[in-house]
Structures are given as structure tokens and as C-alpha cells.
Amino acid sequence: MGLMANLDDLDITFIGHPFAPIGMGEQMRSHVSACSALRLHHRVFDIFRYAQRRDAAHFAVVEDRERRNVAGGIRIFHVNGDEVEAVIAAFEGMGGDFAAGHNVIVPAWELPSYPREWARQLARFDEVWALSGFIRDGLAAAGLDATPIGQSVETDPLAFLPRRYFGIRESSFVLLHFLDLSSYAARKNPQAVLDLARRLWAEQPFRDLQLVLKVKNGEQGAEEWAAGFKGDSRVTVIDTPLDSLGVRSLVNACDCFVSLHRSEGFGRGLGEAMALGKLAMGTAWSGNLDFMTERNSLLVRHRLVGLTRDEYPHWQGQSWAEADVAHAADLLRPFLDDPTRGRALALQGQRDVLRTHGHRAVGLRILTRLQQIAATSVKFGAAADPAKSTPARRGRGRAAVTAAVA
């Protein structure tokens, strides 16, 4: 015990893509915010520095925590299994000593088993943190134990932009879906959302129900999709680039966030919508079940089907969910005309998700784990005494750097 390190004496660094407007950036920023809420003395390291730095909300999170060099201590890498090689190389290339600290990796993954070949990369780290129970199970299937941490979906109550800003009809009950048209669009299953809306319109052609689709600017196929709805006042396609304020305002402007995904690692969109007090509808399968229950959101029935060739990377032997659109319509129908009913459920969802996936809840899980690491990691066995940076350890570090440079 005498040699146990005090957490506040250790450097804690989040390494990854702090300014990237993608999931990997979001999950990292959510951990940074969670730790800030707990007053940890953590730092942020941008490994590739390729992301443009424009978003005020990103700066607000990173603040003055960014460092250009990484000392020892605990390093939490928010990177994917397939980038481990490149990340470690870059890290050491920038003067970092991978071996000199306790390395944690927080990978994203969206299918039931984690790919074996990436699992080998993950094994280079001292431990793995899981962003959801679903990911933890997937890692376990690949033989990796992971600590369940989750991620925070809490956001500050911003001065949200109104519906008029987006040209969304104010009177409508609005279903919002974030369209992903990347090469693996099948996972998000936008077609099911469209089917759901069409089904509801078919029932009542003049029902004041609008579908809002957010597509990433410049994404391939976006124009084709948008063209399909041309002249249909019931569908609004948002394809202008949005910063965090814009995206959150859009979520805030909807009545129900819909994701009839086939599989989600965590389901951040659903979680953020719930945190904003919005009704959320999602397939009752995968990562979103960490925070979605029948008493706080709309969970859609599904059947599991095996993936077919190239539907997703590492598709072999994996299965995912096919949402039951008819059930989705049945679930949604009573809420379309009864705002109070929808609000009650949404408020329950907001309380639940913030209780388990707010900054403080996630921060406490991180803190607990960090304290265990500080107390037990062999790397800090001598951290509390001056021998922390013995010549031997230093030497090994230098050797590694030299090797990497060579």
C-alpha cells in the first residue's frame, strides 16, 4: 500500500481525435467532459491533427487541456482496432514512449463479435474499456476482458436554433433520422425509417407528420436520396454542414429521434436525443439497450439475421437485427396525436439516461477504474517514490523511440 500511487500525481491523457466531428471524436470528448465534471487533472492529445478545428463546442470541451507531448502515467486511447498500428507509430514518432505508461484503449465496434485480427492489436494495451455492454460482449467473444465505462450523452443546454432555422414545419410531428450513406449504410437501415414514415402517411395522407433526414454534406449518394423526395413537403433533407450547435438544435427540434438500426455499438444519437428530453425510438437490440427500456423509450421488435457477404467489415459469422416496421408504426401511432403522452415517456428517458450516462455517472466510473489502476498497476508500483523514473525504465523508453524512428 505504501507504494500505491496517488491518482492526482499521475498524468492522465486522452489520446485520439479530439476535434473530429465523428463518433470517435464524440466518444472521446464525452469522456473528457465526464472527467472534467469530476475535476480530474487530465490532458488531451491529438494524435493525427488532421481534423479542422472550427467547432466552438469542441473547444469548450478541450479548453486548455491540450498538450503537445505525452508523459507517462495513464493514457486512454480513443482509437479503433484497425488504427492501432498507425496510432502507436505516430505516438512514438512524436516523442511518446508507449511502454512508459499504463495504456487503455476504448474501441468502437458495432457487431456481436469483435474482429479477431483487431483483437490482437488491442492486446498491445494494458486494458480495454467498453463503451457499452454490447461492445463488452463483443470483445469477450474475441477473448478480451473489458471494463464497462459507457459514454456520456449529456450536453449543455445551448441556445438552440428553432425549427424555422432548418425550414422544418413547426406544426408537424417530426421524425428525425441521421442518415449514414457510407459504404455500409445497411447497418443504420435508413430504408426502414422511410418505410415507417410511408406507412404512417398511407394510413392518413394528411397527417401532419414530417420526416427530417440529416445527411452528411458531400456524402456520396446524398443527392440521389434527396432527389427522391423532391417536391414532397413531408420530407426535409438537411445536407448543409452543421456544427455541434446545429446538430443538437436539430435533435432538439424533433419530436422523435428514430433509429431502426440493424446494429449500434452504443447508439449515441438516441442517447443524446433522450438527454435532450426527446422521444426516442430504436431497434430493441445492441448498444442502445444500455439506456433504452420500455418504460423510457420506444423499443421496436426485430428478428436476428445473419450478415451476408460484405454487408459490413468482418461480417463472417455475425448477425444483426431486422426491425419490425409494422411494430414501429404501432408503437408510434398513439403518440402522434397525444403530446402529453409522448412527453411523459421522454422525460422518463431524459432522467434515466442522464442518471446512467451523464457526465457525473460516466466520470465516476472512469474515476473508480483510474483509482484501481493507480493502486494496482505494476507500472506505478514505484510511482509514489522517487524511483519512478529509474534510468532503466527511461532507457527502455528511449530504445523504443529510437526503434520507432529507425
Added chain:
Amino acid sequence: MREELMRVHRTLCSPFVDEEMFRIALGGGRGDLSTVGRYLKMPVLKRPNLSPYFDREFYAATNPETLEQKQDGLLHFIETGFRNLHSPHPLVDLPFIVSEQQDCLGDPPSFALLMDTLEYDLVKPSPYFDPAWYAQQLGANDAAQGLLRHFLTVGLRDGRQSNKWLDPGWYAEQFADVPKDRYAALRHFLVVGDALARPAGPSFDGRLYLRRYVDVADAGWPPLRHYLSNGRQEGRQVPSEKAAPLALGPARPGEEVAVADAMPVTAEATQSAFGGMRTLLAEAQQARKDSVRARRAPVIVSHAPLDDIDVIALPAADSPRLSIVIPAFNELDHTVACLLAISADPPALPFEVVLADDASTDEGMARLGDVTNLVVVRQATNVGFVRNCNAAFARCRGEYVLLLNNDAQVLPGAVDRLVAVLDADATVAAVGPKLIYPNGRLQEAGCYIRPNGESEMIGLFADPTEGGYCRDRDVTYCSGAVLMLRRAAVGDTLFDEAFAPAYCEDADLCLRLIAAGHRVRYVHDAVAVHWLSVSTNRQSQDRKLRNIARNQQTLCERWGDLLAKLDAVRPIAFYLPQFHANAQNDLWWGTGFTEWTNVVKARPSYEGHYQPHLPADLGFYDLRTAEALRRQAALAARYGLAGFCVYYYNFGSQRVLGAPLDVVRANPDMPFHWCLCWANENWTKHWDGGEREILLEQKYDAETLAGIVADVVAQAADPRYLRVDGKPLFLVYRPLQLPDPKDFAAACRAAFAQAGFPGVQLVYVESMEAVDQRLRPVDLGFDACVEFPPHGRAVPADTTATIVKRNWAGYRYDYPQTVLAFCKRESVPYTRYPAVFPSWDNTPRQPVMGTSFDGTSPEAFRVYVEEKIDEVRRFLMGDERLLFVNAWNEWAEGAHLEPDTGFGHRWLEAMRDAVSARRWA
């Protein structure tokens, strides 16, 4: 001759005479009589002024009798003029000064007070001199005080102005009869020019002002003087005329606009409106905090605690009613002082004191075992606050237990007050005092907890004598530093050890009590001082905050649903039913008249003026149709409103505008929730509730009143009627118009009781004559009051309006500043429901005399709502957490949440977002 010399000498020794000016003008000090002789030898009108605040020519002109009698003006002023408030200088307007602040010169007036007033800028010296504006022009560097002196001796010469509008140089250039000297020109304007309604400068034209405001012209006011002393405050405009064609729609310079255009929405504008309002509020809050002047608390300090131990005297108690538990870890001086405070002012009931010593290491602490009748429960090892208190609690024998931190001290009488509250009401299980810091600032007047488990100490750092902290009331919890408990309600275990070592255990305990149906109460006239140690060590500070976070998380997991329920605020919007034709209006205003008739006629009065407001989603509805009412109810529910406060009209023989609620009541399935506000005022041709040209007179005879009460009781029986703790809400718009409010209140209560209700919640509206009267509801027999913004605190807009409407003579106010004024209001020692307003503009009813607000925005409104929700959280509890909105559909007053073409749902969205922003943190 010698007598004359001495008289003048004495007179010139007045503090009004400036020593330095005297010396320069007369070549010697005032003690030197030869200087006085020299003074007297000069011709009367050529004698020096001897004070920056004296103008001999002005005085002679305004006191012609002195001229006729060849009297010395300065001597006359000092000897008799001052007493009679004859002004010495055009910018030292004594009658004005006294009207600004009645007693500032003393009675009889004293020169010392006059000089204080002028040299320290205590009161504005003249309507024409604006100290705040002048100081702002000077910037931070120059004269911090004595602004008028600065202006007269330096500023005027440097080309500065005494107010924003009066430019002496410009004025002199316009008129041949005006002297070119800047001071002389200034004086000319004040004495001559303004009375002739000449322009004061390029931006104020007196003739235009008088043409617009005929009442000012009729009263014979000099226009700039009127504007500066009254008009500005009344929201009257400095006219800047523009020959423009009749404009339509939101009029903006240089743009062609049409009726029913949407107002543009940009990200920049929304963020800046929101941020600007937040900044204004933050600055005001900081300034308010800085301005608190509290008196140090009368605490006992133990300088020699070891000696003082012998002074502690505690009585024996065989069967104590009260056990005082003092948890302590070292801090002998605090502990001894805490005990001394009890010993100096022992509670009146039999009590025991239990010292819970958490294994103190300070040897002196052991000496406390010598104190007779002090029960000491000592831990073998340090177990932390929670376990230490629990151990002592198990030993308590009293019916009540007072937890008293060793770094706290009860002030005389506090314990007895707490006991009295528990004695008086068996439903109360815990009571806490007013906690103050040793420096006298308020530390806590009870606490509230946000749904996320974080708590706020109500009134932290405020002035403990402020109204809101000076009444007993239910709260979510009181700090365990000084907390008295009913032991039977607590049970066997005091604190839950899940919270060990400390933090949030007191909140958990109080929530446990509330969940079991008990109440927790703040007792304002029981006062205790609490040191509340703050660690300066950053590491231990961080560790403490992490412990707090952990326990807040536990609190939130355990009580989250209860906390959300306790914290929920119900927004209720005032609702006008005059959107359907009726016989009375047909007769007076023309067949088919409704509120819409005026709404559609409104036109912009000045550039940027948003008129007309035309309905969007709900259209020009007719409230006799169930469909219209249903759609209103659905829209309100969708954005989280709890219901409407519907105006009710009853003039005895005639009950008008009741049709909409008749439809609601005939359709029990309609989700329309409401309460009534009796709009007890005359209907007049002017829509002003006044006495001129009355159309329907409000009667108060016994029969009318009985009919009203019966109506309200009947409506309140509807399950959709809004209530507070089961008591139907009933508002009276103008309480002071009631011949006997108490009598009326009693009649209401009797009728509700007879109908089987648990009571009625009577609320008066802070409208018209009831604004800012600090009228305690109880004095009228009422339970509460409700704010009625913008009435009473509207802040005029000080920008120039480019008027586009012929004959317009209206009033303009500033929305953000008005919001600020309402948010800065002092709290009151009674229930006052806060209210908010999105915008206000009665141009539809008063086309050329309209009152409107500029700078309105849904974003500023959202900040306003958030602030008022915080006020609700601080000062109201449980079912009383109501927030009123003025209004849902006052279309002819421009105050409506209902969508219009310009803003659509943005007001409703802002309302929803504000409530949502406060739903977790």
C-alpha cells in the same frame, strides 16, 4: 458700516462659497476682512461668483426684485434665497433636487447637505444635467465625483455636453440671438430656448416633441425639460421624423416588406441575443452580490478554550425533550464556543447535550469530559461525520434531536423557535434555521435540490434581511450543520451509511422524511452562525468535490424520480376569451367585432416596429367552436404548459365572454386545463379599465359578489381546473378595487369549504395600482400574488426612433432592460408567483398612442424564463412551483405565445427549451 462688513464676512464664510475661488478673486482668505471690504467696493453686478454653483446674472434674472433693490445676489441667496429654494445656477435646480429626493437638503435646508449633494453627486442637480451619462462620457479616468463641478469648470470648455441631447455650440449656431460662449448658450437654452420649444441639438427638436405629445404642450412644459424629467421614464420618444409611405409588416430600413413575412433567423443573431441577455443578468447578479452590506454576527469567540471550559454550565435533565448532538473532530475553540452559546442562552425545555467526538487528537478535547451534564460519545478511531453522528444519535433520549456542528453557534432564542415549530405542527419532521456567515452574510435559508442531485443553498451570500429569507416555509432540505429533527419520524438510524464518510447525508435524510409524507421547514427567525470551513488546498478540495459527486450520484439514483417531481415547474398562461362576437361588443364596436378586428388594423409606428402580428397555425379562430379550443389545448400541452388562467368577467346583471369556457365544460374530454382570473375592472371606450366613458361598470354589490363566487366554485369542481395542493386557484386582477378584500376573501373561503374543497388558493395580480405596493397578500385576506410584467418595471428605450406613422405619440420600452429589471426584483416575505412576458405592444388598440417593446427576441425570453424558474425553485415549494406567462393570446397587446407569422412557434420553443434546460441541472 462695520456691522455690514461683519454680516457679509459671516455670510461669505458659508460652505457654499468656494475657498479657492474666493482667494483668487479677492486676493486673500476669508479670515481677512480686507478682502470682504474689497468685495463690497465692487459694483453689485460685477462682483465675482465665488462658487462654481452660482451664476449672478442668472440669479438676478430669476430674482428680479434683487435687481430692483440693487441687492447682491450671492448674499441674497445665502441669506434668504436658499431657504426659499431659489436656484443659484441654471444647473442647480433646487426645487427639482428636492422633488427628486425630498429630505436631501434637510429642513430647513442646510448648506452642508447641499454641498454634499453636489460634490458627491447624491442627487441629480437639474433635469438638464445627467450625471450617469456625463460620467460615462468621461470614461474611467476623470472625476469620480463632483461631476457637475467638473462639467462647469472643465467639461463644458472641452466641448462636453450636460446630457445626450443638449448641444450648446450647435444651438448657438442656429440662432442669432444666442451668445456664442458655450456656457452662455447653455444658459440661454435653459432659460429661454427650451420654453420656446427650440431644438436643443441636432437630435432633439422640441417642436416635434410637443406636436406628438399634445398633453405636454397643453401643460406648458418646456419640451426637453419634460422629456428629461418625465417623458423618458414614461417611454415617450425623441421624435425623428421621416416622411415615409405607410409601411406594412416588420419595417426595416431600406427593405421592402410585406405583411405576414417571417422574421429572419440566423445562428449569429440567436446566439448573440441569448448571450447578451445572459451577460446582462450575470453582471447585475455580481453587482448585487457586491453591494450586500451585512453586519457582523454577534458570535462568541473562545480565545482561551481550555479556560473557557470551566465556564460552560449545562443543566441536568432526567427526561430531556431535546437532545443536542454536537459532532466534533478537534477544533477545541469552535467546540467550546458552540457549547458556551448554549450555556449562555439555554433552551427553555429540558435538554441534554451529547458531544460526538470523532476520535479527536487535540488533547484539550478530552477536557470536555469534565463538563458537568455533558454526555460525551467518543469514537475509538476516526469514523467520519456520518458514523460519528449515528453513534451519538443512538444515545439520544429527547423527543427532538438538534444536530449542531461544532463550528456553528445558535444565536439567542433560535433553539426555542425551532422547538416551537415542531411543537406546533406534527406533520413537520425537520426544521432548520437561517444560517449566516460570521461576517453576517446569509449562508442558507433552506436548500433545494436539482433533479441531478446537486443542491443550492438558498440565498448564499445574500443580505439575510431580504424579504424572501424572512418567512418560514417548506423546503426540500436544510443543512445538517444545524438541523432539528423529530426523532420518531427519523427512526432508529439517523444517516444512511451509504453516504459515509460525509456529504449529502442530510439531503438524503430530509428526502427520506418527505418521501414518508413529512415536511421539512425553514424557520427564518431562528438564526445560527456557521463557519463552513473552506479548504484552500486544491487537492483536498478536488477530493472533497469527488466525494460530493459520488454521493450526489447516489442521491440521484435513489431519489431521482422524487426530485424531479419536487422540482417540476408548471407554466400557466393568461388567456383572453375575447375572440368571439357577442351582443355587447356588436353594439359598441360594430357587429362582428372581436379582438381580431383591432389586431389586423395595426401598422408599424416607426422603423423596426413589428406590426401587425397575424396568427399563423391557429388562424383567426372563434372561441365558440370546440375545435379552436381543442387546438389551443393541444398546442399548449405540446410545449409543456400546464394550463391557462382565463379572464372571467361578471358585471352583475351581465356576465360576458363566458362562452369559451361553457364550451370547454360541455366537452369533458377536451384536455383544456384552466383556472380563473376575475378581471374586475370597468370596460371603457379606451380599453384602460379607467373611469372615462364606461361601457360596463364593475359592480361590487352583495348579489354580484355572491354570483361570482358561486361561478368560480362551480367551475373549480371540474377535474381539469388547476389547483395547488388540492386547492383551486382563483386570481383577482385588481384587488384594491374590491371594497373590502378581506370580506370577499372570507366569502370565497366559506363557499369553497361548503362545497367540500380543502380550501381555495386566492391570488391577487400585481397590476395597475397593486404594482410594487409590497402589499402582503395576507393583509387582503389572500394567499399569494402574481407578477404581471411588464406592468410596473418597464424600462424606456433610449434610442431614437424614426417615426413612420403620422400623428404617432406613443411610448417605446427596451425588452432586455425590462427583463433585467424584473429579474433583479427583491424577494418578498410571502408567496409571489413569478411571471414572464414574451413581448408587449398595444398598437392594435392605440394606433397613435401605442406602447411597444423593442429588442424582444425568443432567445432573451428563454433566458428570462430560465431565471424565473430559478426564482421559483428558490422561493416556492412543491405544488406552488407555478410560473405565469403574460400571455397566451393577448393579440391586441402583442403578448402571445400563440404562433404568429413573424415568429411562428419560436416563443413556444423558447418556453419549452427554458423549462428543459432546468429539468436536470
